[in-house]
Amino acid sequence: MSEQKTKLQKYSAPALEKGLDILEFLSLSDTAPTLSQLAQGIGRSKNEIFRMMIVLEERGYIERQEGDLFKLTGKLALLGGDRTDNSKLAELAEPYMHRLAEEIELSNHLWVPNSKDDLIVINSVSSSQNYGVTVQVGYTSPVFSTSAGACFLSELASDEERLAYLRRIAGDENPDALQEFSDQAAVCADQNYISLGSVESNAIHEISTPIRHGSGETVIASLTIPHFASALIDNRREFVIEALKQTAAQLQASVATRMPLPRTPWHQFA
Structure with missing residues (x-):
């Protein structure tokens, strides 16, 4: 020896x-x-x-x-260094997410696809307030019934495409529930954001916007603001939504020049 x-x-x-x-x-x-x-x-x-x-x-x-x-989960992939697309995106989004958290005094986090039917958080920024909702990096959640999932689904242009995908990943769900979620994705495509209740708690709501690759339609991520349902957020809801959409637009412009288009669309994941 x-x-x-x-x-x-x-x-x-x-x-x-x-x-x-x-x-x-x-x-x-x-x-x-x-x-x-x-x-x-x-x-x-x-x-x-x-x-x-x-x-x-x-x-x-x-x-x-x-x-x-x-x-x-997909967390191990995030530890592979700056060579992975997810870690590049997380690093690129960091300053934009911090500015957003400071501006609206709410936390925010960034979702990317983890598999064909779930998403994973690759970056999370807490607010400066003493209370709030913060989601940890590495947390996973289903595409179906979540605001971030609706953002990704908004890439599919027709109701038929969306329902075909939803039947593939959530075929056991009630058909009416699948149709409702497809409709919510269409709303997201139209207004460029969606607000839904959290699947984790009735007390938590989420406002999400898609991050597209440049000026194209390909959704590569979703930026989400979680918050407690309260009069505080209702009184400045339009301000929060506008700040979220502006942050997403700035991040998209940066992504367009610094990252390649994903080789495999998220809805074609194995």
């Missing part, structure tokens, strides 16, 4: 190895495994990995699906 290998083994980090085993196994899994299947797959007991799974879930690297199944 070489001296170098001996030194490497001397400085092992069991907890880190356990976490990396989990992430690597999930990255190679075609389906979302249960905790038991994951433990068996990496040759460890459920008790050994239970606390590690909780931490990875809380930090946004994995998410728990219905039936206690686990899958990776």
Whole structure:
């Protein structure tokens, strides 16, 4: 055994190895495994990995699906450095998002596609106020029924296209609900923003606007302002919406000259 290998083994980090085993196994899994299947797959007991799974879930690297199944989020991709499109977009949006938060005294966050049916937050800026709603980077949410999802869906020009996509990702939903969401996306396309209740809480509303690539129709992101439903936001609603739309327009102009058009449209994700 070489001296170098001996030194490497001397400085092992069991907890880190356990976490990396989990992430690597999930990255190679075609389906979302249960905790038991994951433990068996990496040759460890459920008790050994239970606390590690909780931490990875809380930090946004994995998410728990219905039936206690686990899958990776898109957060790892964001740690790949400035070479990824998402990290470039997050960095490019940073100053615009900070100015918006200062101007309207509300937090805002930026969504991009994570898969064919959900979105992920790649940047989030808190307001200067002592209270408010802030969404963490790495948080995922479905396309269907969310304001950010309506922004992406607004790229599809016809009701038929929108409904075909919605049936593909949310076919179990009530047809009337799919039609209503398609109509909301059409409203977003017309007024360049949409305001909907949050899927997480009835007390939270979201105002979102699409970020398009330059002057084209391709939606690459959605900028969202979450807020508590209150008279405070109602009294300055038009001001907040206008500030959001102006910020989106400024970011779009910057994106047009600094980022390539995505090779795969979000609605064609596997």
